[in-house]
Amino acid sequence: MPDPSNLQSEFKYFSAEVFTNVYDGVNQIKMPKSLMILGFSNDKDAAIPVRHDNYIFRREVLRDLLAFLRKPNGDALFITGPTGSGKTSVVNEVCARLNWPVQLLTLNNRFEFNQLTGHFTYSSQKEGGAPEMTFQYGPLAKAMKYGHVLVLNEIDLADAGELAGLNDVLEGRPLVLADNAGEIIHPHPLFRVVATANSCGNGDGTGRYMGVQQLNLAFLDRFRFLEVGYQSPDVEETLLEKTVPAMKPVLASMVRLANEIRTLFSEGRISLTMSTRTLLRWAQISNDFRNSPNALEYGLQRSLLIRSEPEEARAVLNLCETVFGDAWTKNSSN
Numbered sequence: 113m114p115d116p117s118n119l120q121s122e123f124k125y126f127s128a129e130v131f132t133n134v135y136d137g138v139n140q141i142k143m144p145k146s147l148m149i150l151g152f153s154n155d156k157d158a159a160i161p162v163r164h165d166n167y168i169f170r171r172e173v174l175r176d177l178l179a180f181l182r183k184p185n186g187d188a189l190f191i192t193g194p195t196g197s198g199k200t201s202v203v204n205e206v207c208a209r210l211n212w213p214v215q216l217l218t219l220n221n222r223f224e225f226n227q228l229t230g231h232f233t234y235s236s237q238k239e240g241g242a243p244e245m246t247f248q249y250g251p252l253a254k255a256m257k258y259g260h261v262l263v264l265n266e267i268d269l270a271d272a273g274e275l276a277g278l279n280d281v282l283e284g285r286p287l288v289l290a291d292n293a294g295e296i297i298h299p300h301p302l303f304r305v306v307a308t309a310n311s312c313g314n315g316d317g318t319g320r321y322m323g324v325q326q327l328n329l330a331f332l333d334r335f336r337f338l339e340v341g342y343q344s345p346d347v348e349e350t351l352l353e354k355t356v357p358a359m360k361p362v363l364a365s366m367v368r369l370a371n372e373i374r375t376l377f378s379e380g381r382i383s384l385t386m387s388t389r390t391l392l393r394w395a396q397i398s399n400d401f402r403n404s405p406n407a408l409e410y411g412l413q414r415s416l417l418i419r420s421e422p423e424e425a426r427a428v429l430n431l432c433e434t435v436f437g438d439a440w441t442k443n444s445s446n
Protein backbone atom coordinates (compact mmCIF):
# COMPACT_ATOMS: atom_id res chain seq x y z
CA MET A 113 0.00 0.00 0.00
CA PRO A 114 1.56 3.39 -0.94
CA ASP A 115 2.35 5.66 1.97
CA PRO A 116 -0.48 8.28 1.88
CA SER A 117 1.94 11.01 3.00
CA ASN A 118 3.91 10.54 -0.24
CA LEU A 119 0.88 10.77 -2.46
CA GLN A 120 0.61 14.57 -2.49
CA SER A 121 3.95 14.80 -4.28
CA GLU A 122 2.91 12.01 -6.65
CA PHE A 123 -0.34 13.70 -7.75
CA LYS A 124 -0.54 16.76 -9.91
CA TYR A 125 -3.51 18.83 -11.02
CA PHE A 126 -3.32 20.01 -14.64
CA SER A 127 -5.20 22.95 -16.10
CA ALA A 128 -7.48 22.26 -19.06
CA GLU A 129 -4.93 23.90 -21.35
CA VAL A 130 -3.16 20.56 -21.78
CA PHE A 131 -6.11 19.61 -23.99
CA THR A 132 -5.99 21.48 -27.28
CA ASN A 133 -7.91 20.37 -30.41
CA VAL A 134 -11.17 19.70 -28.55
CA TYR A 135 -14.29 19.68 -30.75
CA ASP A 136 -17.94 19.92 -29.86
CA GLY A 137 -19.80 18.45 -32.84
CA VAL A 138 -18.23 20.51 -35.62
CA ASN A 139 -16.72 23.44 -33.71
CA GLN A 140 -13.43 23.67 -31.91
CA ILE A 141 -14.00 24.68 -28.27
CA LYS A 142 -11.89 25.85 -25.38
CA MET A 143 -12.03 23.76 -22.21
CA PRO A 144 -13.17 25.71 -19.10
CA LYS A 145 -10.08 27.27 -17.46
CA SER A 146 -11.38 26.41 -13.99
CA LEU A 147 -11.02 22.64 -14.58
CA MET A 148 -8.48 20.88 -12.37
CA ILE A 149 -7.51 17.60 -13.98
CA LEU A 150 -5.88 14.87 -11.91
CA GLY A 151 -2.65 13.24 -13.11
CA PHE A 152 0.92 12.45 -12.04
CA SER A 153 3.80 14.89 -11.45
CA ASN A 154 6.55 12.54 -12.74
CA ASP A 155 6.77 12.86 -16.53
CA LYS A 156 9.67 10.38 -16.89
CA ASP A 157 7.90 7.04 -16.33
CA ALA A 158 8.57 4.77 -19.32
CA ALA A 159 4.95 3.56 -19.25
CA ILE A 160 3.53 7.04 -20.03
CA PRO A 161 2.16 6.81 -23.59
CA VAL A 162 3.61 8.91 -26.41
CA ARG A 163 1.64 12.09 -27.10
CA HIS A 164 0.56 13.16 -30.62
CA ASP A 165 -0.12 16.89 -30.68
CA ASN A 166 -2.47 16.61 -33.68
CA TYR A 167 -4.85 14.29 -31.87
CA ILE A 168 -8.44 15.51 -31.93
CA PHE A 169 -10.67 15.11 -28.86
CA ARG A 170 -14.43 15.03 -28.76
CA ARG A 171 -15.84 17.06 -25.89
CA GLU A 172 -18.30 14.43 -24.66
CA VAL A 173 -15.77 11.56 -24.82
CA LEU A 174 -13.13 13.64 -23.06
CA ARG A 175 -15.62 14.74 -20.40
CA ASP A 176 -16.62 11.14 -19.55
CA LEU A 177 -13.07 9.83 -19.62
CA LEU A 178 -11.67 12.61 -17.40
CA ALA A 179 -14.57 12.24 -14.95
CA PHE A 180 -13.86 8.52 -14.73
CA LEU A 181 -10.11 8.95 -14.26
CA ARG A 182 -10.61 11.53 -11.55
CA LYS A 183 -13.39 9.80 -9.61
CA PRO A 184 -14.36 6.30 -10.74
CA ASN A 185 -16.55 5.63 -7.70
CA GLY A 186 -15.44 2.01 -7.72
CA ASP A 187 -16.29 1.43 -11.40
CA ALA A 188 -14.18 0.27 -14.30
CA LEU A 189 -14.78 1.85 -17.73
CA PHE A 190 -15.97 -0.06 -20.82
CA ILE A 191 -15.40 1.82 -24.10
CA THR A 192 -17.39 0.41 -26.99
CA GLY A 193 -17.51 1.42 -30.65
CA PRO A 194 -16.71 0.36 -34.20
CA THR A 195 -13.20 -0.61 -35.27
CA GLY A 196 -10.66 2.19 -35.61
CA SER A 197 -12.93 4.88 -34.15
CA GLY A 198 -10.46 6.03 -31.51
CA LYS A 199 -11.21 3.92 -28.41
CA THR A 200 -7.67 2.87 -27.49
CA SER A 201 -5.98 6.01 -28.74
CA VAL A 202 -8.17 8.39 -26.74
CA VAL A 203 -7.10 6.70 -23.49
CA ASN A 204 -3.43 6.83 -24.54
CA GLU A 205 -3.62 10.48 -25.61
CA VAL A 206 -5.37 11.58 -22.42
CA CYS A 207 -2.91 9.67 -20.21
CA ALA A 208 0.03 11.04 -22.23
CA ARG A 209 -1.05 14.57 -21.31
CA LEU A 210 -1.55 13.74 -17.63
CA ASN A 211 1.70 11.73 -17.18
CA TRP A 212 -0.50 8.78 -16.21
CA PRO A 213 1.35 5.50 -16.97
CA VAL A 214 -0.61 2.86 -18.88
CA GLN A 215 -0.35 -0.93 -18.83
CA LEU A 216 -1.87 -2.20 -22.04
CA LEU A 217 -2.83 -5.73 -23.00
CA THR A 218 -4.77 -6.87 -26.06
CA LEU A 219 -6.82 -9.96 -25.28
CA ASN A 220 -7.70 -12.91 -27.50
CA ASN A 221 -9.44 -16.26 -27.18
CA ARG A 222 -6.32 -17.82 -25.61
CA PHE A 223 -6.16 -15.21 -22.85
CA GLU A 224 -5.44 -16.59 -19.38
CA PHE A 225 -5.85 -14.62 -16.16
CA ASN A 226 -2.25 -15.29 -15.08
CA GLN A 227 -1.04 -13.21 -18.07
CA LEU A 228 -2.31 -10.27 -16.03
CA THR A 229 -0.86 -11.20 -12.66
CA GLY A 230 2.68 -12.38 -13.50
CA HIS A 231 4.88 -15.43 -13.53
CA PHE A 232 8.31 -16.76 -12.57
CA THR A 233 10.93 -16.65 -15.27
CA TYR A 234 14.69 -17.24 -15.67
CA SER A 235 16.50 -13.97 -16.32
CA SER A 236 19.95 -12.57 -15.61
CA GLN A 237 20.47 -9.28 -13.82
CA LYS A 238 23.40 -8.25 -16.04
CA GLU A 239 24.52 -9.10 -19.57
CA GLY A 240 26.12 -12.52 -19.68
CA GLY A 241 25.34 -13.11 -15.98
CA ALA A 242 24.00 -16.41 -14.70
CA PRO A 243 20.21 -16.46 -14.93
CA GLU A 244 18.14 -16.52 -11.77
CA MET A 245 14.51 -17.38 -11.22
CA THR A 246 12.62 -14.11 -10.59
CA PHE A 247 8.96 -13.11 -10.47
CA GLN A 248 7.89 -10.84 -13.35
CA TYR A 249 4.85 -8.78 -12.44
CA GLY A 250 2.09 -8.77 -15.07
CA PRO A 251 0.24 -5.62 -16.21
CA LEU A 252 -2.53 -5.90 -13.59
CA ALA A 253 -0.06 -6.33 -10.73
CA LYS A 254 2.02 -3.35 -11.92
CA ALA A 255 -1.04 -1.15 -12.47
CA MET A 256 -2.39 -1.94 -8.99
CA LYS A 257 0.99 -1.44 -7.29
CA TYR A 258 1.89 1.90 -8.92
CA GLY A 259 -1.46 3.45 -9.84
CA HIS A 260 -1.34 2.93 -13.59
CA VAL A 261 -4.30 2.67 -15.96
CA LEU A 262 -4.79 -0.96 -17.04
CA VAL A 263 -6.16 -0.97 -20.60
CA LEU A 264 -7.64 -4.27 -21.74
CA ASN A 265 -8.19 -4.06 -25.49
CA GLU A 266 -10.67 -6.32 -27.30
CA ILE A 267 -12.00 -7.61 -23.99
CA ASP A 268 -14.90 -9.35 -25.75
CA LEU A 269 -12.48 -11.77 -27.46
CA ALA A 270 -11.47 -13.28 -24.11
CA ASP A 271 -13.11 -16.18 -22.37
CA ALA A 272 -15.68 -15.04 -19.80
CA GLY A 273 -14.43 -17.62 -17.27
CA GLU A 274 -10.87 -16.25 -17.38
CA LEU A 275 -12.12 -12.68 -17.05
CA ALA A 276 -14.06 -13.61 -13.92
CA GLY A 277 -10.66 -13.65 -12.20
CA LEU A 278 -10.83 -9.84 -12.39
CA ASN A 279 -14.12 -9.56 -10.48
CA ASP A 280 -12.50 -9.20 -7.06
CA VAL A 281 -10.03 -6.49 -8.04
CA LEU A 282 -12.76 -4.61 -9.87
CA GLU A 283 -14.56 -4.54 -6.53
CA GLY A 284 -11.53 -2.81 -5.01
CA ARG A 285 -10.16 -5.90 -3.25
CA PRO A 286 -6.42 -6.60 -3.10
CA LEU A 287 -4.70 -8.92 -5.57
CA VAL A 288 -3.15 -12.01 -4.06
CA LEU A 289 -0.21 -13.47 -5.98
CA ALA A 290 -0.35 -17.07 -4.81
CA ASP A 291 2.71 -17.92 -6.96
CA ASN A 292 4.83 -15.20 -5.35
CA ALA A 293 4.64 -16.42 -1.75
CA GLY A 294 1.08 -15.08 -1.51
CA GLU A 295 2.15 -11.45 -1.99
CA ILE A 296 -0.77 -9.13 -1.41
CA ILE A 297 -1.04 -6.04 -3.64
CA HIS A 298 -3.43 -3.37 -2.40
CA PRO A 299 -4.84 -1.09 -5.10
CA HIS A 300 -3.05 2.26 -5.42
CA PRO A 301 -5.59 5.14 -5.27
CA LEU A 302 -4.87 6.00 -8.91
CA PHE A 303 -5.28 2.44 -10.23
CA ARG A 304 -7.93 2.40 -13.00
CA VAL A 305 -9.24 -0.28 -15.36
CA VAL A 306 -10.43 0.53 -18.89
CA ALA A 307 -11.71 -2.12 -21.31
CA THR A 308 -12.29 -1.53 -25.03
CA ALA A 309 -14.36 -3.63 -27.44
CA ASN A 310 -16.37 -3.48 -30.64
CA SER A 311 -19.42 -4.95 -28.88
CA CYS A 312 -21.04 -3.92 -25.60
CA GLY A 313 -20.15 -7.31 -24.13
CA ASN A 314 -23.44 -8.95 -25.17
CA GLY A 315 -21.93 -10.87 -28.10
CA ASP A 316 -22.05 -9.75 -31.72
CA GLY A 317 -25.57 -10.34 -33.06
CA THR A 318 -24.57 -8.96 -36.47
CA GLY A 319 -21.77 -11.46 -37.15
CA ARG A 320 -19.54 -8.62 -38.34
CA TYR A 321 -16.80 -9.04 -35.75
CA MET A 322 -15.17 -12.50 -35.66
CA GLY A 323 -14.57 -14.20 -32.34
CA VAL A 324 -16.66 -11.85 -30.20
CA GLN A 325 -17.88 -13.62 -27.06
CA GLN A 326 -20.72 -12.85 -24.73
CA LEU A 327 -19.31 -11.61 -21.43
CA ASN A 328 -20.61 -12.59 -18.03
CA LEU A 329 -23.36 -10.31 -16.66
CA ALA A 330 -21.79 -10.11 -13.21
CA PHE A 331 -18.52 -9.01 -14.83
CA LEU A 332 -20.20 -6.36 -17.01
CA ASP A 333 -22.08 -5.07 -13.97
CA ARG A 334 -18.78 -3.69 -12.63
CA PHE A 335 -18.36 -1.25 -15.57
CA ARG A 336 -19.68 2.13 -16.61
CA PHE A 337 -19.97 2.48 -20.41
CA LEU A 338 -18.77 5.00 -22.96
CA GLU A 339 -19.61 4.86 -26.65
CA VAL A 340 -17.02 6.13 -29.16
CA GLY A 341 -18.37 6.28 -32.71
CA TYR A 342 -16.66 7.79 -35.75
CA GLN A 343 -16.08 11.55 -35.73
CA SER A 344 -18.51 13.87 -37.49
CA PRO A 345 -17.48 14.38 -41.17
CA ASP A 346 -16.16 17.91 -40.59
CA VAL A 347 -14.02 16.85 -37.65
CA GLU A 348 -12.73 13.77 -39.46
CA GLU A 349 -11.73 16.01 -42.34
CA THR A 350 -9.88 18.33 -39.94
CA LEU A 351 -8.14 15.30 -38.42
CA LEU A 352 -6.96 14.16 -41.88
CA GLU A 353 -5.89 17.66 -42.82
CA LYS A 354 -3.64 17.90 -39.76
CA THR A 355 -1.82 14.71 -40.79
CA VAL A 356 -1.77 15.07 -44.59
CA PRO A 357 -2.39 18.76 -45.44
CA ALA A 358 -1.33 18.28 -49.08
CA MET A 359 -4.43 16.14 -49.70
CA LYS A 360 -6.85 18.91 -48.65
CA PRO A 361 -8.65 19.23 -52.04
CA VAL A 362 -9.93 15.63 -51.89
CA LEU A 363 -10.32 15.08 -48.14
CA ALA A 364 -14.04 15.96 -48.00
CA SER A 365 -14.76 13.36 -50.70
CA MET A 366 -12.62 10.76 -48.93
CA VAL A 367 -14.60 11.26 -45.71
CA ARG A 368 -17.87 11.11 -47.68
CA LEU A 369 -16.81 7.82 -49.25
CA ALA A 370 -15.84 6.42 -45.83
CA ASN A 371 -19.27 7.31 -44.46
CA GLU A 372 -21.03 5.72 -47.44
CA ILE A 373 -19.04 2.52 -46.84
CA ARG A 374 -19.84 2.62 -43.10
CA THR A 375 -23.56 2.92 -43.88
CA LEU A 376 -23.44 -0.04 -46.29
CA PHE A 377 -21.53 -2.04 -43.65
CA SER A 378 -23.99 -1.20 -40.87
CA GLU A 379 -26.88 -2.25 -43.16
CA GLY A 380 -25.11 -5.59 -43.68
CA ARG A 381 -24.79 -4.96 -47.44
CA ILE A 382 -20.99 -5.25 -47.55
CA SER A 383 -18.55 -7.01 -45.25
CA LEU A 384 -15.83 -4.36 -45.19
CA THR A 385 -15.82 -1.00 -43.49
CA MET A 386 -13.57 2.04 -43.45
CA SER A 387 -12.31 3.08 -40.04
CA THR A 388 -10.59 6.36 -39.22
CA ARG A 389 -7.40 4.28 -39.10
CA THR A 390 -7.93 3.05 -42.71
CA LEU A 391 -8.96 6.50 -43.88
CA LEU A 392 -5.71 7.96 -42.53
CA ARG A 393 -3.72 5.17 -44.17
CA TRP A 394 -5.46 5.82 -47.50
CA ALA A 395 -4.71 9.54 -47.33
CA GLN A 396 -1.08 8.91 -46.38
CA ILE A 397 -0.38 6.35 -49.13
CA SER A 398 -2.13 8.49 -51.75
CA ASN A 399 -0.08 11.46 -50.62
CA ASP A 400 3.16 9.46 -50.80
CA PHE A 401 2.28 8.49 -54.40
CA ARG A 402 0.66 11.81 -55.33
CA ASN A 403 2.78 12.22 -58.45
CA SER A 404 1.63 8.97 -60.00
CA PRO A 405 -1.48 9.10 -62.22
CA ASN A 406 -3.67 6.84 -60.06
CA ALA A 407 -2.62 7.86 -56.56
CA LEU A 408 -6.11 7.78 -54.95
CA GLU A 409 -7.00 4.38 -56.35
CA TYR A 410 -3.52 3.04 -55.58
CA GLY A 411 -3.87 4.17 -51.96
CA LEU A 412 -7.38 2.77 -51.64
CA GLN A 413 -6.30 -0.62 -52.98
CA ARG A 414 -3.43 -0.86 -50.52
CA SER A 415 -5.33 0.44 -47.53
CA LEU A 416 -8.60 -1.46 -47.98
CA LEU A 417 -9.57 -3.12 -51.25
CA ILE A 418 -6.86 -5.78 -51.61
CA ARG A 419 -8.22 -7.53 -48.52
CA SER A 420 -11.85 -7.42 -49.69
CA GLU A 421 -13.90 -9.65 -52.00
CA PRO A 422 -13.47 -8.69 -55.71
CA GLU A 423 -17.16 -7.81 -56.19
CA GLU A 424 -17.17 -5.63 -53.07
CA ALA A 425 -13.99 -3.91 -54.27
CA ARG A 426 -15.69 -3.21 -57.62
CA ALA A 427 -18.75 -1.79 -55.86
CA VAL A 428 -16.52 0.53 -53.80
CA LEU A 429 -14.65 1.69 -56.92
CA ASN A 430 -17.99 2.52 -58.61
CA LEU A 431 -18.97 4.46 -55.51
CA CYS A 432 -15.68 6.39 -55.78
CA GLU A 433 -16.57 7.59 -59.26
CA THR A 434 -19.90 8.93 -57.96
CA VAL A 435 -18.43 10.55 -54.85
CA PHE A 436 -15.27 12.06 -56.38
CA GLY A 437 -16.64 12.86 -59.85
CA ASP A 438 -13.93 14.38 -62.05
CA ALA A 439 -11.36 14.27 -59.26
CA TRP A 440 -11.44 10.47 -59.41
CA THR A 441 -10.87 10.12 -63.15
CA LYS A 442 -8.23 12.86 -62.98
CA ASN A 443 -6.38 11.03 -60.22
CA SER A 444 -7.08 7.54 -61.45
CA SER A 445 -5.92 5.49 -64.39
CA ASN A 446 -9.54 4.42 -65.15
Ligand SMILES: Nc1ncnc2c1ncn2[C@@H]1O[C@H](COP(=O)(O)OP(=O)(O)OP(=O)(O)O)[C@@H](O)[C@H]1O
Pocket residue numbers: 166167168169193194195196197198199200201202265308309310351388389392
Ligand atom coordinates in the same frame (compact mmCIF):
# COMPACT_ATOMS: atom_id res chain seq x y z
N1 LIG B 1 -9.55 11.62 -32.78
C1 LIG B 1 -8.50 11.22 -33.47
N2 LIG B 1 -7.49 12.05 -33.80
C2 LIG B 1 -6.44 11.61 -34.49
N3 LIG B 1 -6.29 10.35 -34.91
C3 LIG B 1 -7.25 9.47 -34.61
C4 LIG B 1 -8.41 9.84 -33.88
N4 LIG B 1 -9.20 8.76 -33.72
C5 LIG B 1 -8.57 7.74 -34.31
N5 LIG B 1 -7.42 8.17 -34.86
C6 LIG B 1 -6.46 7.36 -35.62
O1 LIG B 1 -7.06 6.12 -35.87
C7 LIG B 1 -6.23 5.06 -35.36
C8 LIG B 1 -7.15 4.04 -34.74
O2 LIG B 1 -7.60 4.49 -33.51
P1 LIG B 1 -7.70 3.48 -32.28
O3 LIG B 1 -6.60 2.50 -32.29
O4 LIG B 1 -7.91 4.30 -31.07
O5 LIG B 1 -9.05 2.75 -32.68
P2 LIG B 1 -9.90 1.68 -31.86
O6 LIG B 1 -11.29 2.24 -31.76
O7 LIG B 1 -9.20 1.31 -30.61
O8 LIG B 1 -9.91 0.47 -32.92
P3 LIG B 1 -10.05 -1.13 -32.70
O9 LIG B 1 -11.49 -1.41 -32.40
O10 LIG B 1 -9.69 -1.67 -34.04
O11 LIG B 1 -9.13 -1.50 -31.61
C9 LIG B 1 -5.27 5.72 -34.38
O12 LIG B 1 -4.00 5.13 -34.41
C10 LIG B 1 -5.17 7.12 -34.89
O13 LIG B 1 -4.14 7.15 -35.88
Ligand SMILES: [Mg+2]
Pocket residue numbers: 199200201265266308
Ligand atom coordinates in the same frame (compact mmCIF):
# COMPACT_ATOMS: atom_id res chain seq x y z
MG1 LIG C 1 -8.36 -0.53 -29.99
